[in-house]
Amino acid sequence: MTDFEWPWEYTFPPFFTLQPHEETRQQQLKVWSDLFLKYLKHSNKFTLNINEQDLPLFHNESLKRRLPPEFVLTILEHLQRSGHAAPLDKRRQEWQVYWYTLDEYGNMVYEWVQETGQVNSVCTIYEIAKGENTTQCQFHGVDEAVLVNALRLLEEKGKCELIELDDSHGVKFF
Amino acid sequence: MNRFAYVEARLHENETFVSRDRNVKIYDGDQKTEFEEGEIVLTTHRLFWGRPGEIARAAITLCLPLSYVISLSEETASSNFFGRKTRIIMHLRPPLPDKAPGPLESSRATHIKLSGKNGMSVEFHSALRETINARIWEISLVSETIINGANTGTTSPMSDSNDRLARIQKRTGIGGIERSIEAKARETDENIALAFQDLSVLMAMAKDMVGLSKTISNKIREQKGEISDDETVRFKSYLLSLGIDDPVTRDNFSSNTAYFNSLAQQICEMLLDPIEEHGGMMSLADVYCRVNRARGLELLSPEDLLHACEQLNGPIRLRSFPSGARVLQLESHDDALIAVDTLEKVQAAESLAVEELAKQLGISLLLAKERLLVAERLGKVCRDESVEGLRFYANLLLQRAMD
Numbered sequence: 001m002t003d004f005e006w007p008w009e010y011t012f013p014p015f016f017t018l019q020p021h022e023e024t025r026q027q028q029l030k031v032w033s034d035l036f037l038k039y040l041k042h043s044n045k046f047t048l049n050i051n052e053q054d055l056p057l058f059h060n061e062s063l064k065r066r067l068p069p070e071f072v073l074t075i076l077e078h079l080q081r082s083g084h085a086a087p088l089d090k091r092r093q094e095w096q097v098y099w100y101t102l103d104e105y106g107n108m109v110y111e112w113v114q115e116t117g118q119v120n121s122v123c124t125i126y127e128i129a130k131g132e133n134t135t136q137c138q139f140h141g142v143d144e145a146v147l148v149n150a151l152r153l154l155e156e157k158g159k160c161e162l163i164e165l166d167d168s169h170g171v172k173f174f
Numbered sequence: 175m176n177r178f179a180y181v182e183a184r185l186h187e188n189e190t191f192v193s194r195d196r197n198v199k200i201y202d203g204d205q206k207t208e209f210e211e212g213e214i215v216l217t218t219h220r221l222f223w224g225r226p227g228e229i230a231r232a233a234i235t236l237c238l239p240l241s242y243v244i245s246l247s248e249e250t251a252s253s254n255f256f257g258r259k260t261r262i263i264m265h266l267r268p269p270l271p272d273k274a275p276g277p278l279e280s281s282r283a284t285h286i287k288l289s290g291k292n293g294m295s296v297e298f299h300s301a302l303r304e305t306i307n308a309r310i311w312e313i314s315l316v317s318e319t320i321i322n323g324a325n326t327g328t329t330s331p332m333s334d335s336n337d338r339l340a341r342i343q344k345r346t347g348i349g350g351i352e353r354s355i356e357a358k359a360r361e362t363d364e365n366i367a368l369a370f371q372d373l374s375v376l377m378a379m380a381k382d383m384v385g386l387s388k389t390i391s392n393k394i395r396e397q398k399g400e401i402s403d404d405e406t407v408r409f410k411s412y413l414l415s416l417g418i419d420d421p422v423t424r425d426n427f428s429s430n431t432a433y434f435n436s437l438a439q440q441i442c443e444m445l446l447d448p449i450e451e452h453g454g455m456m457s458l459a460d461v462y463c464r465v466n467r468a469r470g471l472e473l474l475s476p477e478d479l480l481h482a483c484e485q486l487n488g489p490i491r492l493r494s495f496p497s498g499a500r501v502l503q504l505e506s507h508d509d510a511l512i513a514v515d516t517l518e519k520v521q522a523a524e525s526l527a528v529e530e531l532a533k534q535l536g537i538s539l540l541l542a543k544e545r546l547l548v549a550e551r552l553g554k555v556c557r558d559e560s561v562e563g564l565r566f567y568a569n570l571l572l573q574r575a576m577d
Binding site for chain 2 (some may be wrong): 016021024027028031065128
């Protein structure tokens with residue numbers, strides 16, 4: 001894994017303080033949201049715990065600045081509004097973060113299904129997320145829980161149906 | 175009259191001045207004496223009579239220990255064909271055998287009278303009565319006899335009973351307590367009176383002081399060209415920044431509005447230059463100090479000052495920051511200007527803490543913080559809050575995003 005390329009803001013101390021000035025704050029949140037998604041994609045993570053203090057994302061050691069948990073929550077809520085994150089527990093400590101929105105994931109999977117002519121056939125979740133056939137796709141390596149959520153959304157649109165298989169899922173596309 | 179002795183007019187230890195009166199003459203019994211038109215001074219222990227000025231010089235004067243006094247009474251006599259005057263009559267004990275020589279060696283009268291052209295003043299009379307009642311001389315005399323008795327070791331029944339009597343008188347019972355309280359109260363009274371005497375002298379001198387400072391400032395103004403020394407220049411500016419010739423006071427106005435309006439005008443006139451020097455802003459606390467220093471004795475209350483400042487509508491305005499801080503600000507000095515100016519300072523230093531900016535500009539912390547907050551509100555700077563404290567940086571977050 002190559003080193004992550006931090007944006008210039010990461011070495012700018014005020015970046016770690018939530019700015020009271022409205023316009024500045026929006027810009028700041030935007031940069032942080034992008035950084036969150038890029039970083040998680042880079043480290044191939046789909047969940048974040050607010051209290052993971054030593055994560056380089058939350059802690060710039062050379063600058064001696066930390067991202068306070070409240071600020072992390074603000075950023076995650078910002079991500080939630082754009083459909084890139086959802087809390088996993090009621091206390092909003094554990095979050096699922098999507099590199100793409102669930103909608104985007106659903107569409108990507110459906111396009112792949114159509115291209116490979118698998119409409120009306122059944123696939124396993126593992127096949128879609130980790131299978132050899134999808135290595136070229138954007139959604140390859142996606143967290144299975146995230147994929148299930150994306151497919152549930154697709155199911156609501158009537159494009160597929162989820163099937164319970166033991167402790168895993170299967171999916172049939174229409 | 176034969177109870178008087180010639181004594182130097184100096185206070186003993188423990189003895190304090192009580193009261194005085196002028197133009198006093200002494201009667202031996204009902205007989206007039208040669209001791210007329212003199213000054214009389216009452217102390218806690220004795221009564222002095224001397225020719226004018228003698229007592230002040232501590233010369234040899236007539237002196238009557240108050241321990242001779244049995245009681246006081248008064249009589250009234252006609253004065254200058256009209257009105258009445260009061261004479262004090264002092265009934266006295268027989269003279270002690272070891273009395274120092276006095277003006278009259280023998281007299282049949284057992285009382286003396288004090289009188290003057292217009293009688294004795296009421297103040298002196300009441301002071302005399304209270305002093306006699308307090309019997310302060312007894313306290314010190316008694317302590318002396320106790321010490322003497324102990325030293326000589328006399329055991330005669332006479333001095334023994336005297337001792338006991340003295341001790342009883344000194345501190346026994348409610349009477350003793352009352353006596354000491356009374357003495358303390360009188361002492362406090364005197365101290366207060368003295369203190370206020372000083373104050374009234376100060377008030378009387380204040381006009382002269384103001385005049386003096388004015389002449390000094392005038393002199394300095396005249397010599398303007400020749401002064402080069404730094405401190406002289408600073409002193410000059412201090413003096414010039416001081417002093418209002420004719421402070422606006424409430425007495426001159428019938429209505430509050432008129433008062434506050436002209437007060438506001440005066441404040442505006444006197445603060446225009448100082449505020450400009452301070453970078454366009456001055457906190458109300460500074461304003462209060464400056465205005466009152468300039469007014470000298472006609473001090474303003476904080477409320478009056480605030481009301482007057484609210485009336486300001488000239489080149490200076492009262493401004494309240496969201497933090498609650500209130501300042502006087504030049505009208506020409508708007509936020510955009512402050513923000514740009516502050517941004518320049520921050521950029522020059524890369525980052526600035528509140529106290530650093532305050533130091534750089536020579537303004538108070540409060541004002542420095544408000545300046546930074548103004549710049550922040552306009553998006554010119556952004557903050558960095560960490561364990562090291564609050565610092566401000568140029569707002570690169572927004573600037574670079576726009577570029």
